[in-house]
Amino acid sequence: MGTALIYDEEMTKYKLLWVDPACKIEVPERLTVSHGALVRNGLTDRCICLPVREAVDAEILLVHSEEYLEAVKQTPHMTLEDLKEFTLQYGDVYFHPNIYHCAKLAVGSALQLVDSVLMGKVKNGMALVRPPGHHSMRSAANGFCVFNNVAIAAQYAKQKYGVKRILIVDWDIHHGQGVQYCFEDDPSVLYFSWHRYEHQKFWPNLKDSDYDIVGKGEGAGFNINVPWNKVGMENSDYLSVFCHLLLPIAYEFCPDLVLVCAGFDSAIGDPEGEMCATPDIFAHLTYLLMNLAEGKLCAVLEGGYNLTSLAQSVCQTVQTLLGDPLPPLTNLTGPCRSTLESLQCVRAAHRQHWSCLRHAVDLPTFEISTKRIKLSGEGNKDEAEVGEEQKSPEEKIWPEPPKRICPPVCSAVVLPDGVVCPDACERLSSSEDLGPHLLTLKNDFLKDADDGAVTALSRVFSLIDKMKNNEIRNGLALVGDAAMTMTCVVQYVAAEVDSRVFLVCVGNGNIPSHVIEDGKTLVVQIKDEDTEEQGSKYYVPVCLKKGCTDTSGFAQAMFSLLLPLGYQYNPSLVLLVRMPGSGVCDIMWQQLTGLLQSFAHGHTLVLLQEDDKACVGPTASILLGNPAPPLGQLPASLKEDAEAVERLRSRLQADWNLLLTTAPENG
Numbered sequence: 001m002g003t004a005l006i007y008d009e010e011m012t013k014y015k016l017l018w019v020d021p022a023c024k025i026e027v028p029e030r031l032t033v034s035h036g037a038l039v040r041n042g043l044t045d046r047c048i049c050l051p052v053r054e055a056v057d058a059e060i061l062l063v064h065s066e067e068y069l070e071a072v073k074q075t076p077h078m079t080l081e082d083l084k085e086f087t088l089q090y091g092d093v094y095f096h097p098n099i100y101h102c103a104k105l106a107v108g109s110a111l112q113l114v115d116s117v118l119m120g121k122v123k124n125g126m127a128l129v130r131p132p133g134h135h136s137m138r139s140a141a142n143g144f145c146v147f148n149n150v151a152i153a154a155q156y157a158k159q160k161y162g163v164k165r166i167l168i169v170d171w172d173i174h175h176g177q178g179v180q181y182c183f184e185d186d187p188s189v190l191y192f193s194w195h196r197y198e199h200q201k202f203w204p205n206l207k208d209s210d211y212d213i214v215g216k217g218e219g220a221g222f223n224i225n226v227p228w229n230k231v232g233m234e235n236s237d238y239l240s241v242f243c244h245l246l247l248p249i250a251y252e253f254c255p256d257l258v259l260v261c262a263g264f265d266s267a268i269g270d271p272e273g274e275m276c277a278t279p280d281i282f283a284h285l286t287y288l289l290m291n292l293a294e295g296k297l298c299a300v301l302e303g304g305y306n307l308t309s310l311a312q313s314v315c316q317t318v319q320t321l322l323g324d325p326l327p328p329l330t331n332l333t334g335p336c337r338s339t340l341e342s343l344q345c346v347r348a349a350h351r352q353h354w355s356c357l358r359h360a361v362d363l364p365t366f367e368i369s370t371k372r373i374k375l376s377g378e379g380n381k382d383e384a385e386v387g388e389e390q391k392s393p394e395e396k397i398w399p400e401p402p403k404r405i406c407p408p409v410c411s412a413v414v415l416p417d418g419v420v421c422p423d424a425c426e427r428l429s430s431s432e433d434l435g436p437h438l439l440t441l442k443n444d445f446l447k448d449a450d451d452g453a454v455t456a457l458s459r460v461f462s463l464i465d466k467m468k469n470n471e472i473r474n475g476l477a478l479v480g481d482a483a484m485t486m487t488c489v490v491q492y493v494a495a496e497v498d499s500r501v502f503l504v505c506v507g508n509g510n511i512p513s514h515v516i517e518d519g520k521t522l523v524v525q526i527k528d529e530d531t532e533e534q535g536s537k538y539y540v541p542v543c544l545k546k547g548c549t550d551t552s553g554f555a556q557a558m559f560s561l562l563l564p565l566g567y568q569y570n571p572s573l574v575l576l577v578r579m580p581g582s583g584v585c586d587i588m589w590q591q592l593t594g595l596l597q598s599f600a601h602g603h604t605l606v607l608l609q610e611d612d613k614a615c616v617g618p619t620a621s622i623l624l625g626n627p628a629p630p631l632g633q634l635p636a637s638l639k640e641d642a643e644a645v646e647r648l649r650s651r652l653q654a655d656w657n658l659l660l661t662t663a664p665e666n667g
């Protein structure tokens, strides 16, 4: 199934007709530049372009009041003076004779997207719309928004398709208070928003936007606000919040549909956000959400006012929806203190509502709050160095996101004769010459192994060579001895100059010490035997009491350990090994296989042991880019497991600061 793209140039046909400094950034070029970049990068040709339609009254009334709708209906006939007058009753928004028409098209676009995804015509999609929606409220326009596109889309999905649980992720740099108010007492819609806040100093200056506003009544816990109290936030800050807050809760919630308020004013260069996250971060944020709801994801444009970063961010988002390999994120320096304070406050506020946070022992007994009186001067996230004048957002420069090339072959497999090759995979032909490897194999790896093992290992090495040359994206091998193959692979890759292997070992089994010592391999092993070893910077043993069968414990280790470590290590190859008898359930295995494709341009090599032959199909399906099935609503993990993972994190966070979730107590 494909990716839908919804856009119509009619939505560019309204603009600000008078002087208003607060609104001048919301220009028609936002849409033309975004769509133009998609065309230029050949992305529109790869999408399924769906027509827009006007929303009808009944759909708008899912969120807005009749009186508000009636009032907006009058605007097409208004004179310029009337429009100005009408606008005065709302905040930071403007009207135009054609904006009502465009607002209906924006809502209609979002609904078209929801229809095509929920009817199974497309896998996912994006709607490029204006006016945006997430600030508009039941009876008020606000913040350039007229109708609340995404809130209406959520109500529409519930009413027309009976969708039980919807996750709305709002990565726009402003708080979508309109969405929050719409669903604050509704446990079927989980609203997550981060937003520039600066201790309520930033627009819309609401107490309702702070971390302790968690929803009301039945909806308590289903509203998550992450305030950014400093500007200059970077990729690390965004990833930390996804790994340590949004993803664990989202997986516990287990949504049937994901809607994204895709505002790109949270990107570098934007005059509103004044943040420093680069456009390629949206490739990862999108991807990390695509493993939820079996990939049913609808992204609807909200803000974004730097035309260069907006266009790049839109392209990064659509390319990921299309399934292209992710660009590695480099120099992740870890979250700043302000982020850690916000993260700690939000986790504490939501601890009682989400079992994934229940055992979070990292939350201090003493009350921490970011509600302290604003310190004198706000400065950048790390206090602007004296004398270094800060570039204005528009002067910011950043590298063009790297090209994301799809290898000619997605998944290649090495299987014993007699094992069927999964559809759409390419079997490494047995005629593959053993040539270059044979000698090294014989001498370095397999003294007395039988020829079968030698042949298999040489083919596995060929998979690695093909990934290195980007001839294939990922590979899967069913081998006689997974542990031995794993050791040989690590040695083989470690011989490369700048190679870094992220070895994820699921199940018990001995990892030879030489694998761990050279720093060219980072090992995370999830198992049940408690060998009491402390591990080291490059060896992270996660012992689960009930072993890998414990989905909650496994999931917690995946988000709070595996993902941050993988991002910070930035490997050139991911080696995922399923040890015999691991007990991990197929869906958990598939989710893990999916998430690990965030790294190394998707170059993942999966090793299965022959008696795990039944896993070949499910694993190949994920390697081919299909979404993993849902894990179901996750119960709390075992207290002792949660504490073990926290102990691991606190020991490792000195070396890997993406593991941090709390601000160090010292000054």
Ligand SMILES: CC(O)(O)NCCCCNCCCN
Residues within 6 Å of the ligand: 021, 022, 023, 092, 132, 133, 134, 135, 143, 144, 145, 172, 173, 174, 175, 203, 263, 265, 302, 303, 304
């Ligand atoms: C969709 C959205 O979230 O991007 N709307 C942002 C509205 C910002 C209003 N304040 C502008 C002040 C000008 N410096």
Ligand SMILES: [Zn+2]
Residues within 6 Å of the ligand: 172, 173, 174, 263, 265, 272, 302, 303, 304
């Ligand atoms: Zn915004």
